[in-house]
Amino acid sequence: MMEPGQNVDHARDLPEKRDKEKWLRILVCKPRLAIQTIRLNKFIRCEPLELEYLYTVLKDHELFFLDGITDRRNPVRIAKKLKPQVVLFTTLITTATDVLKTAAALKKLDHPPLIFIGGPHAEVVPEHFFTPDIDGVFFANQLEGIVRVTDCIVRGEPYDSVAGAAFPVNGKFVIHPSPPVDPSKMPRPVHYLLEKSPARYNIIYYKPCAAIKTSFGCTGKCTFCFCTEMNGGLFGARPMEDVMDEIAEISVPHIIILDDNFFTSGKRMREFCDLIEKRKIKKEFIAIGNARFIVQNPDIMSDLRKAGVKAVMVGFEFITEEELTAIDKDSTPEDNNRVIDICRDLDIDLFALFMVNPDWQHSDFKKLALYLRSHKVPFALFSTLTVFPGTKLARLHPELLPTHTKFWRYDLLRLHQKPRHMSSTMFYLWLFYLYMIPGMQFTSIRKFRQRYGITGVIRHSFTSFFMGLEYLVKLLIWK
Numbered sequence: 001m002m003e004p005g006q007n008v009d010h011a012r013d014l015p016e017k018r019d020k021e022k023w024l025r026i027l028v029c030k031p032r033l034a035i036q037t038i039r040l041n042k043f044i045r046c047e048p049l050e051l052e053y054l055y056t057v058l059k060d061h062e063l064f065f066l067d068g069i070t071d072r073r074n075p076v077r078i079a080k081k082l083k084p085q086v087v088l089f090t091t092l093i094t095t096a097t098d099v100l101k102t103a104a105a106l107k108k109l110d111h112p113p114l115i116f117i118g119g120p121h122a123e124v125v126p127e128h129f130f131t132p133d134i135d136g137v138f139f140a141n142q143l144e145g146i147v148r149v150t151d152c153i154v155r156g157e158p159y160d161s162v163a164g165a166a167f168p169v170n171g172k173f174v175i176h177p178s179p180p181v182d183p184s185k186m187p188r189p190v191h192y193l194l195e196k197s198p199a200r201y202n203i204i205y206y207k208p209c210a211a212i213k214t215s216f217g218c219t220g221k222c223t224f225c226f227c228t229e230m231n232g233g234l235f236g237a238r239p240m241e242d243v244m245d246e247i248a249e250i251s252v253p254h255i256i257i258l259d260d261n262f263f264t265s266g267k268r269m270r271e272f273c274d275l276i277e278k279r280k281i282k283k284e285f286i287a288i289g290n291a292r293f294i295v296q297n298p299d300i301m302s303d304l305r306k307a308g309v310k311a312v313m314v315g316f317e318f319i320t321e322e323e324l325t326a327i328d329k330d331s332t333p334e335d336n337n338r339v340i341d342i343c344r345d346l347d348i349d350l351f352a353l354f355m356v357n358p359d360w361q362h363s364d365f366k367k368l369a370l371y372l373r374s375h376k377v378p379f380a381l382f383s384t385l386t387v388f389p390g391t392k393l394a395r396l397h398p399e400l401l402p403t404h405t406k407f408w409r410y411d412l413l414r415l416h417q418k419p420r421h422m423s424s425t426m427f428y429l430w431l432f433y434l435y436m437i438p439g440m441q442f443t444s445i446r447k448f449r450q451r452y453g454i455t456g457v458i459r460h461s462f463t464s465f466f467m468g469l470e471y472l473v474k475l476l477i478w479k
């Protein structure tokens with residue numbers, strides 16, 4: 001928990017400073033992860049950029065932050081002491097159940113606060129939060145919306161027609177549409193929490209690591225993907241000069257770029273490289289990007305490497321043409337193979353993201369295991385193909401939508417239907433086995449040794465193994 005917000009003079013587009021008497025006391029919560037879900041904390045602790053964006057636009061109020069990822073205290077107990085007038089929740093589908101329960105408990109306090117919801121899940125499926133305990137759900141241009149609403153509250157005016165949000169009127173939520181955010185008008189976030197405790201945030205061995213977001217939405221149209229539905233289904237990017245100003249202010253050596261696909265155009269990537277050089281910025285970047293761009297632009301990838309892009313996360317998804325076509329992925333198995341070679345040649349760390357399908361036979365798992373070994377994939381993550389509410393896949397298969405409220409089940413590992421050719425236990429054992437393969441490869445051990453020395457390799461191997469075991473136990477207990 002942090003002290004009430006202090007003034008930082010370079011945040012832009014902020015409302016005029018208000019009379020202190022009129023400040024609101026606001027508790028901003030990022031919910032804890034459900035006990036049943038997998039915590040990546042040992043390897044990944046991402047800077048909570050969404051909390052810092054909220055800090056940036058609301059910092060004239062008396063703000064208290066509770067980041068459930070690093071602080072497991074109960075928000076209701078904290079609210080009892082603080083008596084905030086407003087509580088804000090940022091939400092993913094996995095935390096929706098917890099948020100709704102917490103909201104119900106907050107409304108039973110002696111001084112019940114107003115409760116507003118935002119974040120990725122609210123952006124696409126706001127209706128999951130339309131309950132009597134919630135006072136507003138923000139789904140488009142969320143930052144501008146919350147500034148408008150808090151201003152109205154301070155002035156004692158009604159706020160229930162603010163665009164980009166839904167508010168209850170006579171017990172029924174009324175939706176007020178808004179175009180998505182205009183990235184060129186977004187405030188530059190103040191990396192307040194990072195600068196306070198830089199050592200707290202890391203992406204594997206990139207430590208300390210900051211997070212930035214240079215664009216919103218994705219140009220890809222993969223059927224299973226939630227990201228392509230975000231930002232009103234459109235893609236919008238911040239001006240690169242503005243991004244550079246943000247990077248120049250960050251004090252830590254590593255930065256993860258949280259764009260769903262950073263590699264959207266050659267022109268934008270060249271601008272990034274030129275500005276990094278011109279401004280003499282020396283940072284290491286981790287970027288999320290698509291295979292097709294990497295394969296079609298090895299020269300730009302080489303420039304990006306020189307500009308500091310040291311690691312890429314690439315959605316390989318599947319290793320067969322048929323499966324890639326079925327999900328409307330714009331890359332081929334050959335593209336994925338080339339990505340491995342290009343990254344190896346340029347000494348870029350590759351984190352390959354794969355999916356496993358509940359319809360798979362044992363032979364499909366074996367094929368993927370063989371692929372990982374023969375292509376020496378150094379780092380990989382595996383998700384179970386999941387039908388997320390709000391996606392194209394959900395529209396195609398409405399019968400697979402949740403009939404329960406255990407939203408924590410959407411951790412991208414759990415099964416939502418019985419596997420077609422094996423038991424659930426066998427499916428999870430295969431998943432566990434796949435997770436163990438990349439860490440045992442010589443290429444990944446060598447990378448860890450370069451970073452940590454031999455004791456680091458041993459420590460990491462133990463951590464990976466026991467974390468894998470924790471995954472397996474949790475998956476088997478809460479199948």
Ligand code: B12
Pocket residue numbers: 033038040044046047048049050053054069088089090091092093094095116117118119120121123138142143146213217225226227230258259260388410411412413
């Ligand atoms: C980076 C990332 C992570 C990081 C953590 C990031 C973080 N800051 O905590 C890591 C790798 C740890 C991670 C883990 C997981 N993630 Co993730 N992640 C992402 C990714 C790629 C980017 C997120 C991002 O851009 N954050 C930056 C902030 C600035 O953006 P933002 O949260 O959208 O916030 C903006 C607005 O929404 C607004 N806002 C946010 N909160 C609030 C609240 C209020 C009140 C208001 C007014 C405004 C507001 O402020 C910001 C201004 O732009 C997204 C994809 C995406 N496009 O969102 C997936 C995504 C959010 N993750 C997802 C999932 C499922 C997970 C996991 C469950 C996966 C797993 N295997 O366990 C875990 C759960 C972790 C958790 N905390 O619960 C899904 C969520 C789907 C859903 N329906 O909710 C996404 C959309 C990916 C996908 N394709 O499905 N993730």
Ligand code: SF4
Pocket residue numbers: 218219220221222225226227228260261290315
């Ligand atoms: S899987 Fe990747 S490329 Fe496809 S829509 Fe999602 S973020 Fe975009």
